[in-house]
Each structure stands twice: as C-alpha cells, then as structure tokens.
Amino acid sequence: MKKRIKKLLSITLSACMILPVFSVSVVEAKPEKTIRVWYWEDNDGSYADAYDTWSEQYPDVNLELEAIPWNSYHDTLIAAAASGDLPDVYKIQPTWIPELRSLNAVAKLDEYIDSWEDKDTIPESMWESARAGQEETYAWPHSLVVLYLYCRKSYFEDAGLEYPKTMDEFYQACEALTKDTDGDGSTDIYGFSMRGARGGHFMWAGLTLNEGIDFFDDAGKVSLNTPEMVEANQKYLDIYQKGWAPKTAPTDGYTEIVQNFESGVTGMLVHHLNSAKEITEVLGDDVDVVALPEGAAGRYLPSEPCHWAVSANSESTEEAVNFLKYASGEEAHKELCKNAGLVPFVTPVTEDPEFTGDKFCAASMEYLDDVQIFPVVNTWGDWSETVWPQTIQRAMMGEIDSAEMIQILADNLARE
Amino acid sequence: MMKKKKFQYQPFILLAPAILIVILIIGYPVVRAVVLSLYKYDLTNLQGVKFVGLQNYIDIFTKDPAFWPAFKNTVIWVSVTVISQLLLSLLLANILNKFFIGRGIVRSVVLIPWVTPCVLISLMWAWIFNGNYGVMNEILQKLHLINENVAWIAQSNTALWIQILAMIWQGIPFFTIMILAAMQSVPRELYESASVDGASRIKQYFYITIPGIASTIVSTVMIRLIWVFNNVDIIYTMTGGGPGYSSLTLSVYTYLQAQKSMKFGYGSAVAIIGAVFMSIVIFIYLRITREQGGMIDK
Numbered sequence: 001m002k003k004r005i006k007k008l009l010s011i012t013l014s015a016c017m018i019l020p021v022f023s024v025s026v027v028e029a030k031p032e033k034t035i036r037v038w039y040w041e042d043n044d045g046s047y048a049d050a051y052d053t054w055s056e057q058y059p060d061v062n063l064e065l066e067a068i069p070w071n072s073y074h075d076t077l078i079a080a081a082a083s084g085d086l087p088d089v090y091k092i093q094p095t096w097i098p099e100l101r102s103l104n105a106v107a108k109l110d111e112y113i114d115s116w117e118d119k120d121t122i123p124e125s126m127w128e129s130a131r132a133g134q135e136e137t138y139a140w141p142h143s144l145v146v147l148y149l150y151c152r153k154s155y156f157e158d159a160g161l162e163y164p165k166t167m168d169e170f171y172q173a174c175e176a177l178t179k180d181t182d183g184d185g186s187t188d189i190y191g192f193s194m195r196g197a198r199g200g201h202f203m204w205a206g207l208t209l210n211e212g213i214d215f216f217d218d219a220g221k222v223s224l225n226t227p228e229m230v231e232a233n234q235k236y237l238d239i240y241q242k243g244w245a246p247k248t249a250p251t252d253g254y255t256e257i258v259q260n261f262e263s264g265v266t267g268m269l270v271h272h273l274n275s276a277k278e279i280t281e282v283l284g285d286d287v288d289v290v291a292l293p294e295g296a297a298g299r300y301l302p303s304e305p306c307h308w309a310v311s312a313n314s315e316s317t318e319e320a321v322n323f324l325k326y327a328s329g330e331e332a333h334k335e336l337c338k339n340a341g342l343v344p345f346v347t348p349v350t351e352d353p354e355f356t357g358d359k360f361c362a363a364s365m366e367y368l369d370d371v372q373i374f375p376v377v378n379t380w381g382d383w384s385e386t387v388w389p390q391t392i393q394r395a396m397m398g399e400i401d402s403a404e405m406i407q408i409l410a411d412n413l414a415r416e
Numbered sequence: 417m418m419k420k421k422k423f424q425y426q427p428f429i430l431l432a433p434a435i436l437i438v439i440l441i442i443g444y445p446v447v448r449a450v451v452l453s454l455y456k457y458d459l460t461n462l463q464g465v466k467f468v469g470l471q472n473y474i475d476i477f478t479k480d481p482a483f484w485p486a487f488k489n490t491v492i493w494v495s496v497t498v499i500s501q502l503l504l505s506l507l508l509a510n511i512l513n514k515f516f517i518g519r520g521i522v523r524s525v526v527l528i529p530w531v532t533p534c535v536l537i538s539l540m541w542a543w544i545f546n547g548n549y550g551v552m553n554e555i556l557q558k559l560h561l562i563n564e565n566v567a568w569i570a571q572s573n574t575a576l577w578i579q580i581l582a583m584i585w586q587g588i589p590f591f592t593i594m595i596l597a598a599m600q601s602v603p604r605e606l607y608e609s610a611s612v613d614g615a616s617r618i619k620q621y622f623y624i625t626i627p628g629i630a631s632t633i634v635s636t637v638m639i640r641l642i643w644v645f646n647n648v649d650i651i652y653t654m655t656g657g658g659p660g661y662s663s664l665t666l667s668v669y670t671y672l673q674a675q676k677s678m679k680f681g682y683g684s685a686v687a688i689i690g691a692v693f694m695s696i697v698i699f700i701y702l703r704i705t706r707e708q709g710g711m712i713d714k
Contacts, residue, residue, distance in 0.1 A: 099460035186564030247567035248547035250659035394660035
C-alpha cells in the first residue's frame, strides 16, 4: 500500500515538474504583440462580443480590452496621459482632444487614414467630427448617437395632442401632459423628464440653442450671452419652475430621467438610441420617437460622437491602426451597433434592414448629417462636468435668474 | 571634572525607518500639496502651468462663489453629524451594556451600517428619500404629515440634512462599540462601593461611568471629526454637492476641483485651507478636553 502511495506521489510530482515545460511552449505560441484598448461600455459586454473575431484576422496580435466605468473614465484617462501610462488605443469624445494634445498623448492619424482603401465607407461628416476643428486628425470615428424626443404615445392620445414639432408646441405639450390624475391636489404626471445633474447640458442645448445661438461666433469669441439666449433659457427653466418637470429634476441624472419616463411619471424624454432597448422593454409600443423640436433657427441636434485615439507613446502604432480598421469593418461595426445601441454610419451597414426597419434607429439616422458637435476648447471639461450642473441647479432653485446663469456659463466658457 | 556625554546615535538609527516612512508617505504629499497650491496647475493644460503665488488663495476667499457656502456646509455637516452620533451612540451603548435576551445578536446587527460600503448607504438613503418613489414620502403622507411628495434631496433646504442623516446612521456603530468597550472596562468594584455608600443609579452614571469613558469619548470624537470632515463618497454619490452649492462641503469641493475639473493647483489650495481649518478645530478641541484625557498636556 505504502509503495503504491509512493508511486502515485512520484508520478504526480513528476507531472507537476513537466507541466511548466508544456506551459512554456504554450507561452511561446502566444502572440508576440499585445495592444491594450480602453473604452467605456454602452451596454455591458457589447465590445467583447463585437470584437471576438479579431484573433482570427490577426492571430499574431493579442487584443486586451479593458472597460472603464464612464463616471471615472475621463479622470482616469487624463491621469494616465499625464503619467505616460496610456493604453495603445482608447475611446474619447472629440472635446477631449485639446487636453490630450496638450499632454502629448495622441498620435496623428492623417497618414494612416489617407492610405486606407476603405476610407470612403465612413461618411465625411464623421471624419470631420474626428478632426474636431484641428488642423490634423487625432481621432478615428467610433460611434455616434443623435438626440431625439421620446413621447409616451397613450399620454399624447389622451390629451389629444400631436407630437411637438416646434418649441412652442413642445412647451404646450409640457403643460398639457402635466396632470393630477387622482384629484388629490398633487401632480402625478409631469410633461418632461428634465435633467439638472451632470450630462443635462445635451438636452438643454438641444432645446435652447435652436433659437439661432451658438457657443462661439466665427471669430472664436463666446457668443452665448445674448438676450435671445436669456429668453430661451428662461423658457427652459420654466419647465421646472412651472411644475411641468418632476420636483427631483435638479439632481436627476440619466438613471432618474429614464426611470421617470419608463414608470409613467413623465410624458417626454430627450435621449438617444442607447436607452431605446431598455425603454421598449418596459413600455412596448406605448412609446414613439420624433426629432427634437425646431426653434426660430431650425433644429439644434447636439451629438455625442465617440472616437478612437491612438497613444502617441504606443510601441505598436501599426497594430493599433489595424485595430481601428478592423473595428470600422462591416462585421465588427454592425455587431457593436446592434449590441451597444449605436447608430451605424459605415456603408453598407447603414442600409441594413435590421437598422433601417427600427423606428428609433431610423429616427437617429435621418438626422445623422445635421448633428452639432460641442465646441472643442480647453474649458469644456470643467464647464460641462462642474460649472453647468451647479449653475443650472442654482437657477432652477431660483438662487440666480436666467441672465445671471447665462453670464456665468459664458464667463466660464471664455475663461483662460 | 564632568565627563562630556557621548552623543547617542543609536536611538536615531532605530527610529530612522519609521521617520523615513512618515516623511515619504505623509511629509512629501503635504509639501507637494502646499507647493501645488501656489501654482496654476491644470492637468488639461500643462503648457499653461505657472507659479501664481497666493493668487489661488486670494481667488478662493474673494471671487469663488462656491467656497463660502461650502465652508458653511462643512461646519454644519461635521458638527451636527458628530454631536448626533455621540448622543445616539451613548444611548445605544447604555442599552447594549445591560443584559437582555438576544443581546449578542443585537450587538452584531448594530454593526451592519458600519460594514456597509458608503456608496450603498448613499444609494439606499437616496431611494428612501426619492421625491417620486421614495418610501419616506409614502409614510409621511399616510401619517398626514405632508400632503404631496417632497423632493428631499433635490431641494436646497433639505438636501444636506438628508445626507447628514445618512452619515449619522452610518457612523453610530463605531461610536457605540468604542463607548461600549470603555464602559465594560470600568471596574465593577466602583459601582459596588457606590451602591454601598447609597449613590443612586444616576449619580453612579455621572460620577463613575462618564469619567471612566471620558478619554475614549475624547479620542473617538476627534477621529470622527476628521473622518466626517474628509468624507466625500456619501455626498458625491447622493447629490454631487448640489443642488447648486447646497450640500457642497470643502472635501467634496476639493474632489470636484482636482478630480473632475483637473485643476490641481486650485484644488490643492482648497484642500490646504480645509486642512488648516480642521487642524485649528482639533487643536481647540484638544485644549478644551485636556481635563478628560485629551492629547495636549496641561
């Protein structure tokens, strides 16, 4: 018996000693290069699924995908850029390009773009967005979403309202949809899901700047502080101050505004394709989507494009660019748009019935060329992350008026 | 003739590793923060980094609309939270010090808020006080205390108080356990002698228990003062310091400036002001409480 145990032990030990030899050979067979990619998820797991054919096309290059939570993404990225620890490829918004350039963190991509044979599968508007007003191109188109207006179908039918096409109709709808349904004297349904917390500047811009106002004039001077803007902003603040938005609106962020719409607390919501899947799961057919209402100067569609950037310090720039080409390929692009709820822009994915037949996606694609990109200036990060939410919350609370709010926003945008 | 005493270098050598560690992990960051506070140092614009002397401090005190509201909120946040925690913990520790069936279980359950992550606590309280679906509105309406939903954390006059409530709830277990441990270390014989001498329960509490646990209370309050002052997660998760500046504290403001706006110089200046303010508070506190076992000698 003892002999048997000894034998078994010796075999086990020998096997343990031999195993590393095999594992060494496995390591040797692994790809020689690795490219690290940072991104934030649009829907959990969507990137890993979309890019799972990478290893078939590029067996020699290992792809390391690392999702970073959106709330801390910008901070993490800038800190990594300042310390020279960026991944080879990372997802960005175009407004971050000046910051990243000042940190020498982004590689120029013009040469690679010009020599790419499939360049024309991506529309010129997306390349322009990736250029972000710079002389050279530092980004590669990744995704785009277009803001639109979700409307609760049954609420509009009950109120005998048409979906709003103009700002006047929008404010009328906000008022008409606000109701005390059980007659207890307190409001049960509000017209609009207003967002006063971080990120609310998208819907604010879409519903105020359509009066012919822009952040900067052609000479690059801040042009926000005009009587027209003060008036348009007051109308926007009225949504809360007249009780057409939930009382929680000053601190409502993405989760709250979507929940308010889904649970029937509100009748309208401004958001984009990302939330369509979740909303239709809850509301089914009781939701429609229309373009943002027009102001005196037409529509203002602030967009949230995202792009890929390549680290200036990457030792695998060629491989990193290959990844960008792969990600812009028909198969990977379609898969990502489908999984993550993004608007396709690569031909021929844009003609795929899977997207054109979907009312939310179709509404987004219809205005793809009309989107407005926020100004690409150094002050934007601070302005959008801190200044805007604090200032509009103070205005909603009545601590400052519309003119003071616009003055603060303009001053902080122009600050050196 | 007196022999000249030889310099004893051995204690310094033995202390050197500890001193080195303190210099590296405390001294360097403090000095670095002070130096940064004298610069315009925006991480998003490293080309524009320049020495500005005391300009950041001057701007904070004279131009910054958020600083004084944040300072006022910090004083309310720290004082109300710590005093409430102390009083409620004293009450709870007294109850837990008495024998009753299931005391062991209750003592363990009491620890739950302390071991729960701050972010979860914030979300939990944010849901309880949610203006649209929160259970607190439901309860208060059933009790006919309010007629319609109140947006507790979205109103400038209530937001900070709800967060103080969450912080009090979170910190009570720590205080309670410390006070309970101190109470159990008071010698039984003192109570027995006092009983023999005819001292009432109340007299025993004020003349034996309170003096016996005074030094623990002093040090625990000091620790809590610092922890509550430094807390960012509850406020940041619940309101981000809003609406407006209504629940902004100096620590949250420092975080927003340095981490969100990437203004390291300005953020450091706010942090230094906060640290100096807190050092003064702690110094005064220890002077006042030196009779009860504070760290400052008489």
